[in-house]
Amino acid sequence: MPHIVQFPEPGRVELVETDAALLTPGAVRVETWYSGISAGTELTAYRGTNPYLNATWDAQQRLFVPGRPSFGYPVQGWGYSEVGRVVEVADDVVSLTPGDIVHGIWGHRSDAVLPASTLEWRTLPSETDPVLGTFARVGSIALNAVLAADVRLGERVAIFGQGVIGLLATRLAALSGGRVYAVDTVASRLSKAAELGAVETIDASREGGAGAYIRTLTDGGADSAIELSGADRALHEAIRSVVVEGLVAASGFYQGGAAHLRLGEEFHHNRVRIVASQISGVPVGLGGRWDQPRLVRTVMDLILAGAVDAGALVTDIVDASDVADVFARLDSGDPGILQAVLRFDAAPERSR
Structure with a gap:
């Protein structure tokens, strides 16, 4: 049977x-x-x-x-x-x-x-x-997130969550020419992110938050961020990490409420753009060229x-x-x- x-x-x-x-x-x-x-x-x-x-x-x-x-x-x-x-x-x-x-x-x-x-x-x-x-x-989900974050050669991208999809996104963003700042709480995953091309690895639990630290490292913020942990606190830190009018691809599967996501703070004052990345569709603007089979x-x-x-x-x-x-x-x-x-x-x- x-x-x-x-x-x-x-x-x-x-x-x-x-x-x-x-x-x-x-x-x-x-x-x-x-x-x-x-x-x-x-x-x-x-x-x-x-x-x-x-x-x-x-x-x-x-x-x-x-x-x-x-x-x-x-x-x-x-x-x-x-x-x-x-x-x-x-x-x-x-x-x-x-x-x-x-x-x-x-x-x-x-x-x-x-x-x-x-x-x-x-x-x-x-x-x-x-x-x-x-x-x-899972690789297609990671690639879709990288495309949603509009990662370009020489730009800085913060990737929050270094599970399997986050690590794949780190590698794909590095292959795209992005300078990846990988964020997680697990040391072994951060080590793997470095092996896959991250230029900096950051402990998400560090005092003051990963977002503020990334702004210091990059002298003003990452050009974009990808959030893949599915945690609202991580999404908030991703918003904090990017430049004025920066782009955040929210790619995690968020469950429950979002008590740690405070939209009246950096999101509002830095005019941050948040886009959802979900595998049922490719980013707006790429639909004429990309689809799920091409991702795969x-x-x-x-x-x-x-x-x-x-x-x-x-x-x-x-x-x-x-x-x-x-x-x-x-x-x-x-x-x-x-x-x-x-x-x-x-x-x-x-x-x-």
């Missing part, structure tokens, strides 16, 4: 059996090898804080409407960083064949049936470490070429049956975890 990860209630996650999907025309069956956990998003299901669990998303009005939740527990199929092997194709599919290695979005499940058109451009060379494919989505292709080309060492961010590869343990560690804020990856039974032995 195939298996799928589900959240039966807040604070619990488990691997359970599920029915195998039928192969339909135009589709392929994929056996999952690896599935990356996106801690920020998935902890909202684990903790019960995701807005979809408490309100209805009205797609026409583009509003969350209080009342009946969009979905409830048990929550199944979360995850958007999967890699696997094509094991069966429909009779009308010619773009993929059994044995092809593909990456995509089908959730933490051991078996998936997907349209071939969504995977035919997401193949991996056979000699590639397949775990690298789990970075396509760009990131994966850089990873496969070795310009972005995504593999160095993998700290934990665990059997899917141990999903409860790894979520408990993520929920506790274990500083030793960067990228955790679930390994399903079909996964081959890794060569690196």
Whole structure:
């Protein structure tokens, strides 16, 4: 029987059996090898804080409407960083064949049936470490944030939050020619940020705040900032860190209120611009040239070429049956975890 990860209630996650999907025309069956956990998003299901669990998303009005939740527990199929092997194709599919290695979005499940058109451009060379494919989505989120912050050659960009996506953003901003000031509270993550190209690393807990310190280091402020921790205090410090009329890309998934975000202070007096960066769309002004497939292709080309060492961010590869343990560690804020990856039974032995 195939298996799928589900959240039966807040604070619990488990691997359970599920029915195998039928192969339909135009589709392929994929056996999952690896599935990356996106801690920020998935902890909202684990903790019960995701807005979809408490309100209805009205797609026409583009509003969350209080009342009946969009979905409830048990929550199944979360995850958007999967890699696997094509094991069966429909009779009308010619773009993929059994044995092809593909990456995509089908959730933490051991078996998936997907349209071939969504995977035919997401193949991996056979000699590639397949775990690298789990970075396509999180890398796209990081690249989208860098584009939203309008990072340019020689400009200074402060990046708040050096988790997996923040570290990827640090590397991508450095590759774009930006001078990156990386901010976090975890020393090991700041060390990794320096390895990835940050010119300065800053402890977010320093007295006086990271924002004021960055203004001192840069003699007036960063040109832009990216906030990826999802903490309102960090967003406030990001606003404090930029120049007059500077740009802040708010890219974290913020939960609850924002008691530490005080818009009457630097935001108001420095006329700071805040833009939201969210993976469902590219920044305004780039829509004619960029879309989600281009984000994915760009990131994966850089990873496969070795310009972005995504593999160095993998700290934990665990059997899917141990999903409860790894979520408990993520929920506790274990500083030793960067990228955790679930390994399903079909996964081959890794060569690196």
